[in-house]
Amino acid sequence: MVDGSRPAVLVLATGGTIGMRVGEHGLAPDPGFPEALKDLVAEICGPLGADHRINHLHPPIDSANADADTARRIARTVGARVRTSGPRGVVVLHGTDTLAYTAARLAYELSDLGTPVVLTGAQHPHGAEDGDARSNLSLAVKTSLRARRDAPVSIAFGRRLLPAVRATKHQAEAIEAFRAERPLATGATGVPAQLRARRDRLSPARVISFRFVPGVAPGDLRAIAGAGPDGLVLECYGTGNAPLGTPGMREALRAVAAELPVVAITQCATGSVDFGRYAVAKEMRALGVIDGGDMTLEAALGKLAFAVEAGLSGSPLGSFMQLNVLGERST
Numbered sequence: 507m508v509d510g511s512r513p514a515v516l517v518l519a520t521g522g523t524i525g526m527r528v529g530e531h532g533l534a535p536d537p538g539f540p541e542a543l544k545d546l547v548a549e550i551c552g553p554l555g556a557d558h559r560i561n562h563l564h565p566p567i568d569s570a571n572a573d574a575d576t577a578r579r580i581a582r583t584v585g586a587r588v589r590t591s592g593p594r595g596v597v598v599l600h601g602t603d604t605l606a607y608t609a610a611r612l613a614y615e616l617s618d619l620g621t622p623v624v625l626t627g628a629q630h631p632h633g634a635e636d637g638d639a640r641s642n643l644s645l646a647v648k649t650s651l652r653a654r655r656d657a658p659v660s661i662a663f664g665r666r667l668l669p670a671v672r673a674t675k676h677q678a679e680a681i682e683a684f685r686a687e688r689p690l691a692t693g694a695t696g697v698p699a700q701l702r703a704r705r706d707r708l709s710p711a712r713v714i715s716f717r718f719v720p721g722v723a724p725g726d727l728r729a730i731a732g733a734g735p736d737g738l739v740l741e742c743y744g745t746g747n748a749p750l751g752t753p754g755m756r757e758a759l760r761a762v763a764a765e766l767p768v769v770a771i772t773q774c775a776t777g778s779v780d781f782g783r784y785a786v787a788k789e790m791r792a793l794g795v796i797d798g799g800d801m802t803l804e805a806a807l808g809k810l811a812f813a814v815e816a817g818l819s820g821s822p823l824g825s826f827m828q829l830n831v832l833g834e835r836s837t
């Protein structure tokens with residue numbers, strides 16, 4: 507399928523509804539998908555004058571089952587295949603549930619790949635009549651072949667192209683499943699070269715989130731930190747507020763932030779953390795919490811896991827999280 511003189515696209519299928527069919531217990535991976543995907547990709551690439559290669563991650567997963575290693579595994583596979591076969595573009599097929607999380611993480615992992623990477627998937631299985639599998643795949647293939655070689659990782663879905671570090675799944679059923687409330691921020695510095703080269707940890711960093719809601723008790727925060735995550739993203743109210751008036755909450759937060767990197771983002775769909783605005787938010791900084799600006803949850807988690815795995819901690823980690831590295835936060 508590759509003659510060397512024509513551009514080629516590498517398609518890496520990882521699972522998701524796009525590769526499923528309805529079985530006895532509901533939607534599940536379709537053993538016939540690899541064959542069907544070959545035909546579909548060939549039909550899309552033919553008129554574009556492009557060749558293709560297809561790889562599958564085994565086993566295909568419902569992306570709800572993605573774990574702390576899934577995005578790293580995808581990044582490693584893409585990196586290895588790009589080095590050996592040198593495609594013009596890469597398309598990653600992924601389930602929609604955690605696609606935005608993987609996309610954000612890949613943005614950091616693959617920032618220096620030199621080959622555009624586009625993620626897509628579908629809300630309906632590939633065999634569905636009037637489904638979105640073909641149109642999403644087609645948009646992703648075209649984008650990967652036409653984007654600048656150093657284009658940031660993106661998502662092609664429901665006729666939209668979105669920057670990975672700003673995208674969120676916002677619709678459970680509609681074809682336009684993803685949106686980016688905030689544009690890619692200008693003035694990005696890029697991933698520092700020394701971090702790209704460094705991988706201090708063999709095991710994946712487990713970075714999770716905790717959302718403040720009325721009713722949260724200090725023990726909830728301590729319990730989540732007690733489960734041993736490597737980093738925590740706090741989904742705060744408004745411009746970075748938290749219920750610090752709840753007895754014991756300050757102490758709990760100080761103890762957790764002394765143990766792990768803790769980054770505050772806003773629960774709001776738009777706007778930003780601003781630790782200078784309210785007295786309660788100002789205290790967050792004093793307790794050791796890092797200002798996450800206007801990063802999405804997905805970008806904050808991906809960036810923090812990337813930083814922890816590169817061996818950053820303490821104030822270098824805080825500075826990295828507050829930099830606009832890939833357009834993920836306005837400064």
Ligand SMILES: NC(=O)C[C@H](N)C(=O)O
Binds near residue numbers: 521523568570604628
């Ligand atoms: N539309 C989808 O792909 C949803 C599916 N549960 C997944 O994320 O794998």
